[in-house]
Amino acid sequence: xxxxxxxxxxxxxxxxxxxxxxxxxxxxxxxxxxxxxxxxxxxxxxxxxxxxxxxxxxxxxxxxxxxxxxxxxxxxxxxxxxxxxxxxxxxxxxxxxxxxxxxxxxxxxxxxxxxxxxxxxxxxxxxxxxxxxxxxxxxxxxxxxxxxxxxxxxxxxxxxxxxxxxxxxxxxxxxxxxxxxxxxxxxxxxxxxxxxxxxxxxxxxxxxxxxxxxxxxxxxxxxxxxxxxxxxxxxxxxxxxxxxxxxxxxxxxxxxxxxxxxxxxxxxxxxxxxxxxxxxxxxxxxxxxxxxxxxxxxxxxxxxxxxxxxxxxxxxxxxxxxxxxxxxxxxxxxxxxxxxxxxxxxxxxxxxxxxxxxxxxxxxxxxxxxxxxxxxxxx
Amino acid sequence: xxxxxxxxxxxxxxxxxxxxxxxxxxxxxxxxxxxxxxxxxxxxxxxxxxxxxxxxxxxxxxxxxxxxxxxxxxxxxxxxxxxxxxxxxxxxxxxxxxxxxxxxxxxxxxxxxxxxxxxxxxxxxxxxxxxxxxxxxxxxxxxxxxxxxxxxxxxxxxxxxxxxxxxxxxxxxxxxxxxxxxxxxxxxxxxxxxxxxxxxxxxxxxxxxxxxxxxxxxxxxxxxxxxxxxxxxxxxxxxxxxxxxxxxxxxxxxxxxxxxxxxxxxxxxxxxxxxxxxxxxxxxxxxxxxxxxxxxxxxxxxxxxxxxxxxxxxxxxxxxxxxxxxxxxxxxxxxxxxxxxxxxxxxxxxxxxxxxxxxxxxxxxxxxxxxxxxxxxxxxxxxxxxxxxxxxxxxxxxxxxxxxxxxxxxxxxxxxxxxxxxxxxxxxxxxxxxxxxxxxxxxxxxxxxxxxxxxxxxxxxxxxxxxxxxxxxxxxxxxxxxxxxxxxxxxxxxxxxxxxxxxxxxxxxxxxxxxxxxxxxxxxxxxxxxxxxxxxxxxxxxxxxxxxxxxxxxxxxxxxxxxxxxxxxxxxxxxxxxxxxxxxxxxxxxxxxxxxxxxxxxxxxxxxxxxxxxxxxxx
Numbered sequence: 001x002x003x004x005x006x007x008x009x010x011x012x013x014x015x016x017x018x019x020x021x022x023x024x025x026x027x028x029x030x031x032x033x034x035x036x037x038x039x040x041x042x043x044x045x046x047x048x049x050x051x052x053x054x055x056x057x058x059x060x061x062x063x064x065x066x067x068x069x070x071x072x073x074x075x076x077x078x079x080x081x082x083x084x085x086x087x088x089x090x091x092x093x094x095x096x097x098x099x100x101x102x103x104x105x106x107x108x109x110x111x112x113x114x115x116x117x118x119x120x121x122x123x124x125x126x127x128x129x130x131x132x133x134x135x136x137x138x139x140x141x142x143x144x145x146x147x148x149x150x151x152x153x154x155x156x157x158x159x160x161x162x163x164x165x166x167x168x169x170x171x172x173x174x175x176x177x178x179x180x181x182x183x184x185x186x187x188x189x190x191x192x193x194x195x196x197x198x199x200x201x202x203x204x205x206x207x208x209x210x211x212x213x214x215x216x217x218x219x220x221x222x223x224x225x226x227x228x229x230x231x232x233x234x235x236x237x238x239x240x241x242x243x244x245x246x247x248x249x250x251x252x253x254x255x256x257x258x259x260x261x262x263x264x265x266x267x268x269x270x271x272x273x274x275x276x277x278x279x280x281x282x283x284x285x286x287x288x289x290x291x292x293x294x295x296x297x298x299x300x301x302x303x304x305x306x307x308x309x310x311x312x313x314x315x316x317x318x319x320x321x322x323x324x325x326x327x328x329x330x331x332x333x334x335x336x337x338x339x340x341x342x343x344x345x346x347x348x349x350x351x352x353x354x355x356x357x358x359x360x361x362x363x364x365x366x367x368x369x370x371x372x373x374x375x376x377x378x379x
Numbered sequence: 380x381x382x383x384x385x386x387x388x389x390x391x392x393x394x395x396x397x398x399x400x401x402x403x404x405x406x407x408x409x410x411x412x413x414x415x416x417x418x419x420x421x422x423x424x425x426x427x428x429x430x431x432x433x434x435x436x437x438x439x440x441x442x443x444x445x446x447x448x449x450x451x452x453x454x455x456x457x458x459x460x461x462x463x464x465x466x467x468x469x470x471x472x473x474x475x476x477x478x479x480x481x482x483x484x485x486x487x488x489x490x491x492x493x494x495x496x497x498x499x500x501x502x503x504x505x506x507x508x509x510x511x512x513x514x515x516x517x518x519x520x521x522x523x524x525x526x527x528x529x530x531x532x533x534x535x536x537x538x539x540x541x542x543x544x545x546x547x548x549x550x551x552x553x554x555x556x557x558x559x560x561x562x563x564x565x566x567x568x569x570x571x572x573x574x575x576x577x578x579x580x581x582x583x584x585x586x587x588x589x590x591x592x593x594x595x596x597x598x599x600x601x602x603x604x605x606x607x608x609x610x611x612x613x614x615x616x617x618x619x620x621x622x623x624x625x626x627x628x629x630x631x632x633x634x635x636x637x638x639x640x641x642x643x644x645x646x647x648x649x650x651x652x653x654x655x656x657x658x659x660x661x662x663x664x665x666x667x668x669x670x671x672x673x674x675x676x677x678x679x680x681x682x683x684x685x686x687x688x689x690x691x692x693x694x695x696x697x698x699x700x701x702x703x704x705x706x707x708x709x710x711x712x713x714x715x716x717x718x719x720x721x722x723x724x725x726x727x728x729x730x731x732x733x734x735x736x737x738x739x740x741x742x743x744x745x746x747x748x749x750x751x752x753x754x755x756x757x758x759x760x761x762x763x764x765x766x767x768x769x770x771x772x773x774x775x776x777x778x779x780x781x782x783x784x785x786x787x788x789x790x791x792x793x794x795x796x797x798x799x800x801x802x803x804x805x806x807x808x809x810x811x812x813x814x815x816x817x818x819x820x821x822x823x824x825x826x827x828x829x830x831x832x833x834x835x836x837x838x839x840x841x842x843x844x845x846x847x848x849x850x851x852x853x854x855x856x857x858x859x860x861x862x863x864x865x866x867x868x869x870x871x872x873x874x875x876x877x878x879x880x881x882x883x884x885x886x887x888x889x890x891x892x893x894x895x896x897x898x899x900x901x902x903x904x905x906x907x908x909x910x911x912x913x914x915x916x917x918x919x920x921x922x923x924x925x926x927x928x929x930x931x932x933x934x935x936x937x938x939x940x941x942x943x944x945x946x947x948x949x950x951x952x953x954x955x956x957x958x959x960x961x962x963x964x965x966x967x968x969x970x971x972x973x974x975x976x977x978x979x980x981x982x983x984x985x986x987x988x989x990x991x992x993x994x995x996x997x998x
Contacts, residue, residue, distance in 0.1 A: 144393075145397060187398055187401045187405070188398075247428060247434075248431040248432040250424055250432065251424065251425060261435055284424060285421070307402055312391075312394060312398075323405055326412075
């Protein structure tokens with residue numbers, strides 16, 4: 001790479017001994033500390049949310065251990081390796097998505113899992129990383145900001161997997177992948193005028209779709225989605241109960257294991273998507289500030305890493321991964337506190353279960369790789 | 380990336396500036412969103428803490444579903460087939476029961492409770508929230524209700540709930556068409572929209588009740604209620620009324636249905652009557668039948684076993700799912716195939732000695748008439764049901780052309796009637812045999828197929844449908860039970876349009892006429908197999924008798940109806956449509972183990988024809 005000529009990265013000699021070891025292990029200490037603290041908080045609150053079921057906590061602990069291991073392995077790869085494999089990963093992911101769709105067609109009903117005998121996983125999980133990787137790879141090929149042709153092709157790269165996943169149907173994941181991709185485009189310098197045009201177009205098309213293309217029941221579903229109060233026995237009940245949980249937590253919370261909303265069975269999905277309500281009920285506003293602080297620390301570190309990154313691919317990818325991480329947090333907290341409609345988005349590192357934790361930490365593995373391989377190339 | 384020249388380097392710096400600019404904007408937006416979140420939390424946790432703390436302290440504002448009222452079902456003349464009557468059930472509210480076993484013990488002193496009831500309670504308990512009532516027993520008698528009411532003050536968490544339960548005023552009469560509702564089982568619970576069925580414990584299981592579940596069910600309503608510490612409702616805060624299900628009017632004519640059912644006497648069998656002009660199902664009988672109220676009330680496993688294991692199989696819907704060899708009733712259709720494909724000359728007779736042989740095959744294919752029919756043309760072959768004539772005709776047609784032609788009538792396919800679980804029958808072909816049996820098709824099997832025996836199978840519904848098609852010169856309609864849908868307020872109603880299918884492509888009208896005239900002679904000619912129907916017949920009718928062998932008779936073996944035990948006797952079949960000039964009704968009858976078609980099945984059809992065509996005022 002010929003980027004070494006830049007003066008601002010030529011400070012490799014000032015690294016202390018301890019940092020050198022971490023450097024060699026390709027670990028970014030601030031990021032690791034932030035993530036570990038969050039994971040620990042997650043296990044703690046899960047014990048309470050899961051009715052003091054230790055098995056549940058152990059299972060989640062093992063899952064976290066696996067996810068951190070994946071993170072370390074990925075951090076060992078150099079960014080150029082990751083860059084090289086990006087289109088391949090994207091291609092494989094796309095093939096698997098199609099396979100799932102065909103398999104699902106045969107098996108009737110929604111199917112998101114691909115069964116490889118030993119291993120069962122959702123290809124849409126891979127795509128959460130593969131799509132932004134592919135876009136970063138593609139856009140980094142030519143000078144930025146991208147010209148119209150490149151933007152068009154990028155839109156196609158974005159839309160194909162998103163639509164395939166939306167068809168599964170897994171709208172939540174599709175939206176997350178779309179937003180991760182849009183972040184890449186945004187960071188690459190997508191023109192403001194184009195952004196405004198797309199927005200206007202959306203605003204113009206929506207009423208037409210609403211009036212002419214949607215069935216009555218589809219409209220009802222969208223309305224329930226936007227305003228859960230319409231369905232007080234389903235989504236409306238969730239939001240009402242989780243608002244009571246959060247609100248009754250007050251400044252200091254009811255204390256660990258003392259949340260009545262969760263322990264008296266009022267709060268549904270409390271160990272998965274709605275775990276934030278349990279946290280807020282038991283630890284109150286102060287607890288929330290600490291938790292939010294931890295999350296923001298991780299986000300800040302991610303943004304710092306992307307600003308420090310040495311080439312376009314790394315910058316775009318690191319920025320997109322970090323911003324998507326924030327989107328998770330915002331959407332989940334917004335949904336549980338009744339600011340946003342109910343979409344099935346977990347709170348990263350706190351919500352129970354899911355292969356999504358592995359994907360999430362794999363993303364942080366990429367961040368660590370970008371950060372820790374930096375000095376090596378610049379010497 | 381590796382090939383950066385001077386210009387690209389400048390671009391690189393520019394790229395870096397764009398990126399940092401974008402990153403800063405993103406960071407600012409992130410910050411704003413965080414502020415929004417924190418503000419929301421301040422609003423919930425600090426400003427409104429008291430409000431929510433009270434709510435959580437007395438989390439007794441509950442949302443209760445109000446189940447919609449199920450739509451009613453009528454016949455075409457407005458006779459009520461399914462209604463809703465008030466019924467009382469016993470519910471427990473888990474939240475308010477401290478000692479479950481004690482409660483059950485106390486209740487057992489008042490009313491009978493089976494272990495099944497308790498087990499079911501536990502099963503449903505898991506699916507509900509703590510403050511929601513779970514039913515322990517359905518259909519309390521008035522006496523049981525009063526016994527519990529008197530003791531209710533000392534049984535916290537025990538409630539009597541009034542609800543509407545399904546009732547079928549005509550009982551057995553149309554159960555195989557109307558079907559019944561029964562308690563929602565676990566499988567169904569998983570598939571249903573949980574909100575929509577939150578207050579409903581019954582669902583259509585078979586028949587029209589199942590097929591039109593969506594229309595009959597309606598949409599759930601709900602109320603937000605405030606309750607006191609004991610769970611009693613103090614105050615209704617908000618109420619959204621349910622949308623009742625819509626009423627259904629069926630094409631069935633209950634008078635006709637009842638005539639048909641009575642005509643069967645003690646026999647088992649099925650009868651389907653259709654309106655050839657639109658496919659309306661006028662009568663849909665399968666006997667023996669059963670009382671749907673048993674299922675709606677919840678029957679115990681012993682009664683159910685009895686019904687299920689009865690040798691007469693009352694639960695089996697013969698009209699829809701019974702697959703019988705069509706026997707000689709298929710002959711007019713084979714004859715039509717011969718005419719259309721030019722295989723047969725209607726004027727050219729064939730000698731019937733009472734048996735038929737294939738080349739290089741010593742086996743004799745016998746005619747039902749041992750001494751033979753002598754010189755026989757197509758008309759005579761249909762009128763007297765000569766087997767030998769049709770052996771020869773079907774051999775000339777070949778099984779695959781036969782298959783092709785009869786497919787046009789819809790044999791071997793579901794008719795698409797508005798009921799689930801319809802059987803498709805079987806229309807064999809050489810390709811089918813290779814696929815299903817793994818062997819080649821033998822010419823002898825073609826002969827047998829030509830008289831509606833062997834592999835060929837049809838349901839009574841299919842036979843009625845092809846008979847209607849014959850009467851209409853090939854016009855085909857999908858059989859339809861539903862006549863109209865009426866809004867619950869009984870103001871507006873929507874009449875369903877007839878659903879037509881691809882007509883049978885027979886080119887010459889004269890071919891239809893030849894066959895229909897022969898079918899008419901089956902009844903009118905003194906030699907016809909159904910001549911006894913012509914007695915005092917005030918309208919014209921065209922029909923065909925049939926006999927379906929239940930078990931094979933060996934070559935040269937005599938068949939004596941009296942000696943063969945009833946279970947092994949042949950099935951009697953009869954198809955008919957009338958009046959011939961402008962058909963208004965087409966009927967297929969099958970009487971299981973009834974012997975010969977003309978003598979047993981024919982009279983049943985005649986009674987239905989009379990009841991329908993001689994009625995003073997047509998609907």
